[in-house]
Amino acid sequence: MATNKEKIYKYIQKQFLKDQEDGDDKGVDTEEIVDYLNIKRSNASALLNQLVKENLLEKTTTRPVHYHLSYKICHNAFDDVVGSNNSLAESIRQAKAAINFPGGALPIHIVATPGSGTTYFSKIIIKYAKDQKIIPADATYHEINCLLLEDKPQQLNEELFGKDDNIDLLQRYKNSVVIINHYEKLDSAQIYRINHILDEYKNQNNNLIILSTVPTNENKINIPIQIKLPLFNERPLSEKLTIIEMMFEKQAKNSGKPIIVGSDLVLGLAKHVYDRGFKSLSKLITLASAKAYLRSLDNNESSININHGDLPDTFVFNKTLDVKDFQEAEELINNRERFIFKGNIKENTNDIERRYEEKLYKTLNNKYQNLSQEGLSPEKIQRIVFTRVEKLFNEYGFKRRADNNPRNAETLQELSKIVPQNIINLTSKFLTKASKKLDRKFNHSIFYGLCLHINSVINLGTSSHQEISDLKIIKIRETYPKEYDLTHAFAAQLNEYLHYSFDEEQIINLLMFLIEPKQTKEHPVVLYAMHGKGAAHCLSEVTNKLNDTYNSFAYDMQLNKSLDEVYSELRSLVLKINRGQGIIVIYDMGSFKDIFNRIIDETNIPIRLINIPITLVGLEVTRRALNATNIDDIYHDVLSNLQTWNNNNTANNKQNMIITLCHTGEGGAVQLKDYIEQYSHLQFVVKAMSISDRDVLAKNVQDLRKIYNIRSFIGTYNPNLFGIPFISITKVFENSHKDLDKILSFIPVHSNSSTYDRIYDYYNEELKYTPVDKLKETMPQVLDSLNEQYELNEDQRIGVFTHIVGIIENALSGKPRQQIDINVQKMRALESDFAYLEKVLAPVEKKFNMVFNNSDLYTIAAILKKL
Template identity: 25%
Template sequence: MIQIKKIEKVYQFLKNMNEQQEGVSAAEIADELDSNRANISRYLNKLYRDERLVKIQGRPVLYKLKSGANHKNTKKTVNRDIDLKANYINQKSKLDEIIGAKGSLKNQIQQAKAAILYPPNGLHTLLLGETGVGKSMFANLMHGFAVDSEMIAKDAPFVQFNCADYSDNPQLLISQIFGVKNGAYTGANKDRDGLLKKADQGVLFLDEVHRLPPQGQEMLFTFIDNGHFRPLGESEKKMTAQVQIIAATTEEPGSFLLNTFVRRIPMVIKLPSLKNRGLKERFRLIENFLKEESKNIGKSIYIDRNSLVSFLLYDCPNNIGQLASDIQLAGAKSFLNYKTSDNEYILISQEDIPEHVQKGILNLHHKRSEVENLFKGQSEVLEFSYSEENKIVNLDSDTKNEVGTAKPGKLFYDVIEDKLNSLRQENMNKEKIQKILNIDIEAHFKKHLESLPNIINKSDINKIVESEIIEITEAILQLSSRKLQRKFDKKIFLALALHLQKSIERIKAGEKIYHPELNNIRINHFQEFMTAIEAASLIDKKFEIETPLDEIGYISMFLIKNPYQSKNKSKSEVAVYILMHGNSTATSMADVANKLLGENFAVGMDMPLDMEAEKFFKHCSAEINKNAKDRDILLLVDMGSLTGFAEMMEAKNNRKIKIIDMVSTPIVIDACRKAILGQSIEEIYNNTLNYIAQKRNKALAKNDIFTDVKAEAQIKKSKNLIITACFTGEGASSKLKEIIADKYSPANLEIISLNIIDYDNFINKIKEYQKDYNLLAVVSTVDIKKADIPFIPAVDILSGKAFNQLDTKMDNLDSYNKIKNSLGEHLEKLNSSKIVNECKNIIDSILNEAKMKIDNDVKIGILMHIIFLIEKLLQGEKGKTFAQLNDYLSTNQSFIDQVEKKMLFLEKEYAVKIPQDEIAFIAQSFLENSKSKNNVDKN
């Protein structure tokens, strides 16, 4: 209320301003009203949004009253005749945007609009429908429509109340709605307004209205009939309020209770249950929720067809609400998989969806044709992304980071090294890097150990590890057992053996080993460290190497007691509390997070809308003091008054409390995961803020042309791909992948193995990859006869025959990267990396289409020529004339046409016109060089 007063003050100030005056800035008003400028700006913006002001752009921005806008004040417009309203019934509003607005909800929306527009003040409405069909949302949209159609003011209240909340205490329930007079019942010790009064001039939504006791029902009906009511305990004074009631109930039609309501409430709208809404609408709902999830996570979500079918067909008694939460659960689970494994995409598959949803696929035979119709033209895995433009950017920047962290089989210090390098590139300071690495190193170490099989025979180990290594491992563990008075199990044996195998190779090869937490280990695990030094001397002797100190740090880690059981629950020093408005938002968010983390970690605290902040604060405070006495607290809240809690609590309790607002489920999961891993409150707080900021930046990025260009350059930058393929995508293809990865390991090369179950699908996938990657080769057991796909038969890789070919490609890769790097400083108008890739692609595709061959150095020459041509054209320079252009054009017409067509891309991309003469020059370089190559070849 205070806000409204102030906002009106600002409005009045502007109103009193001289008409002739040009406008006034926020700072001037702030001075005049002796108030804070930021607040004034906020009010001004609100007034502007409400179309009561006009903005005059400039510096500073000036504001002025909208001429003739005075009457659009907070009160209802006085003149409302029926004609006017008839126009509104066809007005497009949010109501018309809901899924099914043109389908199963068409009548309901017409009814709702009529109920709102019915003169003079609309009709009270009863919404019928099963749990979860969307009654609350519908009521909310009706309120929105009432605002849009100017039946109620823009700031008219929408008060929501669930009658089930207090159903065990009828007095309290009635007093909540109608208010109470001092002394009406024990505990009612002061006069208090009810929700009806709070909703004056607006809408009161009473959910589960059938839980209202008979007395309350009668009071409600009196209000509906006469527009007045008496607070509980009040016998004399009648009160009035101008409120449109929207009541909702899940009661079955025909029940006695319902009959009374239907008789007394003039408009009844029945919302259909999910199973009566048809598959098409259900599909759109699923799509909508998946996009919502994708938005929350900030990345595309992929779902396989079977899982989507399950969502379409499973028995979902709690309707849309349940569908939404089941999808949310699946989304969060796949997100977690993606975070903790080496998945490159967030993919929802059968394992990720709840069991009762999985059963949906069993209903397929009933609806096969309908489902197939829906999926026509869709691939096996569908992608959902909240923003199409954003999609590629996300895929790129994120997967890249994730790829490095958890490739199976990669030793953890490889991972750490990768990470270290990328962090260094980001210019982080050393301390910060160490902190980040420290968390990672432990997590990886644990994961590495946990992922090893449990029971292993020495003979099995023999197959993968050389016998020398087994001997040294045995020796080291014997030594350590003696020194540390501790037994080491087989798992440690295998882990250490595998580790030594790799690290000894590394030391022999002179590669550097780096341990970011060496000092910590030395201090905190002194015994183990000393033992590891002795172990190292054994290694040195046996293999004639010199084990570096950092490696001794790693060996120490294997000797620490129960390294893989250190997930100590009470170890976490941070408790995570979720505080949110609404009856169940916080608890259900906490539920999802806990289910996924497999631990009851997050605690949700719900704040019903009618609860006062003060009371809620006391409640939370008590709970936290009881259960999280000595821990730091991370509060995750949604908004509003809750954001002030941290300071209030910190003052009362003597410990660190941090608060983060506007949280979503992924943020909760992430924060809990970090807390479980034992991060400190500051780390969790800062990391989470960074995470949120990143997401926000990403959302902004699409509006920002510069980041856009950068992002695109990033995409097309040095990302190279080799695809290996066989029928299953697992057998031969993964072997091929291994072989290639063994031989080539430049940082900018990715190798992906695919299946060829469906040939067309396979080709489509390759085409998709080609958009984002520079595809070097497809190595496949099946012949691929497509000119634009660089195919290498699997046999040639196995026999080693194809390595020449790949070698050249790798070398070229290297030279193009060099060119990109050094051209950067010479180009003013162009991004070197982008243009090099584009030109390279164009040259390759010209050669491909014309089945022409030229030497690699000629390719580079032409590339340079085209790049500088575009640069000069952008600088407004004119090119050279081609002697006897017309003759040349006519003799080589078809090839020149081809070249011209390919150059069209650059013309569009850089908005330049490439003259005919220049096209001819380019064509000439191709033609002449290919001729002379042929000559040479013949010689």
């Protein structure tokens, strides 16, 4: 028998449907319920308020109070989708039918051209399914993007059908969202297997399954519900304008400034044809907003004004509309000269995209502030120069040469077809003189680019777009006086011989070719080390030529040289070629490994060794060929022994060890140690150590290396010691503990779950004194506050999180906490940090009834500031 509460709810539902027919929603007051059920007013009011608390009803603030069905009940996720009553009406109807199918949701098949909104539509489907309680609100999300795994067929097969074809993806997950995107990249055999799985699938796991492909795919999966999304370019003009307005509102919200756009520009965006639909439009609006945002900072404006110059030169504004479209556009624009977007928009369903764009504007603002303080940085100037060079190379069809190539006759002959010889000669002399005066070398891209630039200005009447203001021109002139004097003299020389007068802006543009960045982004280099004469150099030469670069080097080990000579030569070579990011050595056999390990110990240069025993294989094959007559016997015998040779060559009798790091050797380091020892099956020794004193750490690690083979460090940041590989703490916790051994063995892992959820799950089992539910109440706010103050990366966030939890656990257990001797100078330097940490951690102290001491605060500050 129905309860009074159930009767009230059904009554209000019926009243709502009746009001809907009349185009109104009057709701129900308490007196009406009293009369309907013949109960006391206080009882009726109590039952109505219970339904409000359960989010089934909403009540007004007027008198008398009226009760309505809640917005969540009356509306659904599809209601706010642009085109829900027009271009997407049929797609939404099919999606609802599939999700609400009796017995469980049917698989959903989306067929759409890239850029039609497949990702967005899938997210709305998932939200609707959660709202309808078809899947749990916290259902996990498992996506296989066949496009990204196209070049990894084995991994793709394992993702789809399980390792050794034992458990497919639908069997692996329960109460989850399972998505297979871009399945047009699968072959017919894989499609057949998926069709078979879906035919047998009874949805006992309560999953929501979504598959997507492109319309041109002929090998489609057999699913009754097939949703076709319309092309963005074919959607009605009204929908396009609404989408554009929403995108600008989002940019206004993320940038923190109103955005003003002329009506003609908004209409031009709506009329434009986009090769990748939503993706192209979104990119266009984001880049235009970012460009205008920088200009607003430069001009100290409170709003962002977007003009035609913020869009690419290829953008067409004046596309002709037919009469019907013209009338619709006039009606939609409604005589407005401009649109003003103030950021009045609900949170986007794509949180990752929202956070990215918020960070974009924050980064732009920070970079601008840095440039305002320093004038214009050399790095910025170099980017401007090379953008100009690349543009000129593309315009002229001139092939850009690698920096190591000389200005040989062939190259200059190619250049002289485009640039007059007198410009080439003058530019060459100018750079030679500048090289001596400034004591630096100019790479050949600068030479070619400068020749092309001068030719385009003098002979073609073109110039680069002005990138810097008058104030910054003055700043550059003051910051680089030598470069300015050289360039001014060069401009006078060009005027004398070529009769062209350069204005001040053009002289600054020439000067910018001379400015060298303070730091350049370096990369690891490759070193071939082989026995014999010339083998390594030939491999290096071929590698450099095919890559059109110069980042591989060679060492040929003469057979008559002693090991001491080889060591001395290799050590000098390593010091010479290292560019700061380490060296990957490819060697053939012998004592190279021991020599390089010795160099690692002495220089601390990161060196990674790859053994490819080609010489050893050649020796073995040759030996067997001299003693056998059957070619296949030799062939198969050698192949069967290849793995053995590799294993013997890399064998190490020392036991493997992993070192976990934090600033005290306790806290996060111990948590990591316990985690690895609990879930890893590799039987590595795990040691927790302190990173606070680098010299002590280095000495301890050096002692341990005599006994153990140190496989890796794990922590918040890389100590860069002895070339030992580093594994981020984020990498450990963002993946399942089932994948821990892969991570420790440096095998790629496909991550698909929340880092902090995994840490909380682990803490639920491991923490003895610290309630995890209290951590969930306090730590998110702590991390947000710390991130706001210190702009932490993910490793630092997880590192400080696990470290604080370690401190709490030790404090609650009664275990003595480490006392660090902090001198007066350090305390004074960290005074403001301590004050901030005390404020941020106060809720944690109150919640757990404990106090963070100065040693605790110092170690936390050390992680935050990378001390």
